[in-house]
Amino acid sequence: MKLFKNCVERLCRACLVMTAVALAACTSSDPVQQQSRTVASAAQTAALVTDAWMAGAAPARYTAATLQSLAETVTGADRQLRSDASPEPGRRSEVSAAMTRLSTAVKDAEAAVKAGSRPQADKARQDLNGAMADLTVAAARYDQPQS
Amino acid sequence: MKKLLEISLGVVTSVGGFLEIGSMATAAQAGALFGFQLIWSVVLGTVCIIFLVEMAGRFAAVSRHTIADGIRERFGFNAFLWPLLTTVLVNFMVLSAEIGGVAIAGELATGISFQWWALPVAFVAWLLLWKGTFGLIEKGVSMLGLVTLCFVVAAVMLKPDWKQVAVGAAPSLPSHDTANYWFMAVSILGASISPYLFMFYSSGAIEDRWDKSYLGTNRAIAGLGMSFGGTISVGVLIVAALVLGAHGISQVDDYNQLPLMLIPIFGFWGFVLFVASLGIACFGAVLEIALQQAYLIAQGFGWTWGEDSKPRDNPGFASVYSVSIFLAAIPIALGLDPLRLTVFSMAITAASLPLTVVPFLFLLNDKHYVGEHRNGIISNIAVIFIITLGFVLAVVTIPLQIFGGT
Amino acid sequence: MKLLRDMLDKQVVDREQVKIGKLDGLVAELRPGKPPRIIAIEVGSVTLARRLGRLPGQWMARLAAKLGGERHARPHRIPWSKVRDIGVDIEFDIDARETAIFDWQDWLRDHVIGRIPGA
Numbered sequence: 001m002k003l004f005k006n007c008v009e010r011l012c013r014a015c016l017v018m019t020a021v022a023l024a025a026c027t028s029s030d031p032v033q034q035q036s037r038t039v040a041s042a043a044q045t046a047a048l049v050t051d052a053w054m055a056g057a058a059p060a061r062y063t064a065a066t067l068q069s070l071a072e073t074v075t076g077a078d079r080q081l082r083s084d085a086s087p088e089p090g091r092r093s094e095v096s097a098a099m100t101r102l103s104t105a106v107k108d109a110e111a112a113v114k115a116g117s118r119p120q121a122d123k124a125r126q127d128l129n130g131a132m133a134d135l136t137v138a139a140a141r142y143d144q145p146q147s
Numbered sequence: 148m149k150k151l152l153e154i155s156l157g158v159v160t161s162v163g164g165f166l167e168i169g170s171m172a173t174a175a176q177a178g179a180l181f182g183f184q185l186i187w188s189v190v191l192g193t194v195c196i197i198f199l200v201e202m203a204g205r206f207a208a209v210s211r212h213t214i215a216d217g218i219r220e221r222f223g224f225n226a227f228l229w230p231l232l233t234t235v236l237v238n239f240m241v242l243s244a245e246i247g248g249v250a251i252a253g254e255l256a257t258g259i260s261f262q263w264w265a266l267p268v269a270f271v272a273w274l275l276l277w278k279g280t281f282g283l284i285e286k287g288v289s290m291l292g293l294v295t296l297c298f299v300v301a302a303v304m305l306k307p308d309w310k311q312v313a314v315g316a317a318p319s320l321p322s323h324d325t326a327n328y329w330f331m332a333v334s335i336l337g338a339s340i341s342p343y344l345f346m347f348y349s350s351g352a353i354e355d356r357w358d359k360s361y362l363g364t365n366r367a368i369a370g371l372g373m374s375f376g377g378t379i380s381v382g383v384l385i386v387a388a389l390v391l392g393a394h395g396i397s398q399v400d401d402y403n404q405l406p407l408m409l410i411p412i413f414g415f416w417g418f419v420l421f422v423a424s425l426g427i428a429c430f431g432a433v434l435e436i437a438l439q440q441a442y443l444i445a446q447g448f449g450w451t452w453g454e455d456s457k458p459r460d461n462p463g464f465a466s467v468y469s470v471s472i473f474l475a476a477i478p479i480a481l482g483l484d485p486l487r488l489t490v491f492s493m494a495i496t497a498a499s500l501p502l503t504v505v506p507f508l509f510l511l512n513d514k515h516y517v518g519e520h521r522n523g524i525i526s527n528i529a530v531i532f533i534i535t536l537g538f539v540l541a542v543v544t545i546p547l548q549i550f551g552g553t
Numbered sequence: 554m555k556l557l558r559d560m561l562d563k564q565v566v567d568r569e570q571v572k573i574g575k576l577d578g579l580v581a582e583l584r585p586g587k588p589p590r591i592i593a594i595e596v597g598s599v600t601l602a603r604r605l606g607r608l609p610g611q612w613m614a615r616l617a618a619k620l621g622g623e624r625h626a627r628p629h630r631i632p633w634s635k636v637r638d639i640g641v642d643i644e645f646d647i648d649a650r651e652t653a654i655f656d657w658q659d660w661l662r663d664h665v666i667g668r669i670p671g672a
Contacts, residue, residue, distance in 0.1 A: 044395035061258040066403035449575035462661035
């Protein structure tokens with residue numbers, strides 16, 4: 001019986017520790033980092049789906065719907081970032097500018113797919129690449145300690 | 148010879164019925180964000196479900212009781228009420244998510260928003276239950292479900308580093324996104340160890356009139372069927388890691404992202420295969436869960452039940468599945484995001500496990516029911532392990548649900 | 554008393570093996586100086602609700618009376634003398650169709666299920 005009690009105690013303690021770790025991990029993440037990761041993932045998806053459409057592997061309707069939904073994700077993240085009070089507006093605005101460029105590129109890609117225009121999609125695809133690089137740089141600079 | 152046929156049919160059925168929106172979505176998210184690192188939770192979940200399914204089948208074959216019958220009889224009505232209510236609630240959420248899965252397949256195929264698909268899907272599923280027989284539903288739909296094997300083919304075609312895959316099969320601590328890591332591990336376990344799966348299996352054993360001579364068949368079906376099923380989930384995870392993860396897509400929170408897993412591998416056919424897999428797998432699950440709701444209620448209260456007789460011969464039973472299916476379609480028709488609902492309900496499933504699994508410990512050790520076919524020490528350890536796991540998961544999921552997770 | 558453990562909540566069937574419910578309650582007669590004797594079993598939602606407590610029992614009885622008429626306010630009883638076989642199920646020598654137990658299922662069949670094509 002005593003052994004059992006010990007086990008239960010230990011189990012409870014393990015649970016508490018795990019919960020604490022989990023909570024700590026959740027609360028420590030920075031909103032700017034979080035949003036830029038969401039946006040980066042959405043942008044990569046946009047690139048992949050546009051490529052698939054240009055290769056004739058994804059139906060136009062599906063591609064357009066996906067791009068539209070991704071544009072909403074990017075715009076939403078951008079808006080959230082702007083509304084958050086941040087201690088360093090300067091560095092944050094770089095991230096935000098990259099996001100705005102990204103959402104424009106995704107919307108362009110959507111328009112291109114809807115119009116069925118490959119050259120237009122090609123152009124949007126290049127914009128997308130450029131904006132993604134911007135975002136990577138801006139997010140990395142934001143991560144660096146202030147010098 | 149007949150037994151062999153029965154075994155292969157049973158295995159095919161379980162393989163075709165294994166993958167549904169829960170295992171597909173959770174494996175895709177885990178693969179995209181953590182590569183092969185969470186393969187262990189698929190493996191662990193599969194081992195657990197093998198044990199539970201084997202026990203459910205053995206209990207039914209020897210005692211001629213379903214698991215629901217057994218729980219009520221052994222523990223009395225008042226105690227039975229808890230697992231009953233929990234399971235009905237969890238099943239409702241999962242059923243809703245599966246209807247959402249079929250609805251997404253509809254949207255992907257036609258461009259008509261998933262909301263509009265919820266009620267038509269519910270209607271077709273209901274019609275099949277209304278007119279069909281158990282054999283048709285169990286075997287026919289699961290047979291079609293074999294299309295999900297395309298994920299295994301895709302995984303092999305990607306030529307993953309098998310050594311890395313093996314490394315992922317052993318649990319390890321995450322280097323980033325700790326909260327997300329555990330939340331995903333919980334959701335994967337919930338998706339693999341579904342109570343509806345083993346409860347449905349025990350009802351099926353009674354519908355198919357199993358007796359003691361089926362014990363070997365049962366073991367083979369549980370072991371092989373569930374392992375092959377788990378293999379498909381691992382396939383999804385590998386594909387997600389090597390296609391989505393490798394392209395820098397770390398967050399899969401939009402269902403539109405899912406078909407992209409197969410497109411780079413199979414081209415346009417990848418899109419078609421994905422839509423077919425999602426639609427068929429989820430549709431099969433819709434039928435099974437709706438039936439399971441009816442089995443559970445009818446068995447719990449002692450009404451007549453059976454999918455092979457006409458609705459007018461067991462009006463109570465037919466009403467339960469009809470009502471369940473249409474009620475579950477409502478959240479989707481109102482526009483609740485199926486992917487979010489899925490991940491949420493998988494975590495809840497995992498947390499609800501102790502309530503449905505604790506009875507196994509008693510039922511499978513009770514001479515009254517299983518006589519000499521009682522649990523051995525390994526099976527008992529497995530049950531205790533699953534209960535403990537479920538308990539820990541329950542304690543961990545709830546705060547994760549609130550603070551982290553999605 | 555092993556009876557309680559072994560009998561309560563078992564499946565009850567009639568002489569044609571039709572499932573009529575679970576053995577929801579037992580009715581015993583107290584005899585001075587001798588062990589109590591089972592005289593009947595009870596089946597149905599009123600008995601079940603009573604097992605949860607006095608209040609749920611009263612609510613259920615009121616609800617059942619409202620829905621099905623006065624005779625549903627009290628639980629359905631089957632005399633113990635009718636018991637024929639105790640195995641996986643408990644078989645009683647009665648015909649379920651002659652009791653009021655299936656009234657609600659009959660109502661469902663006649664008013665809802667039976668009206669849907671293909672039933």
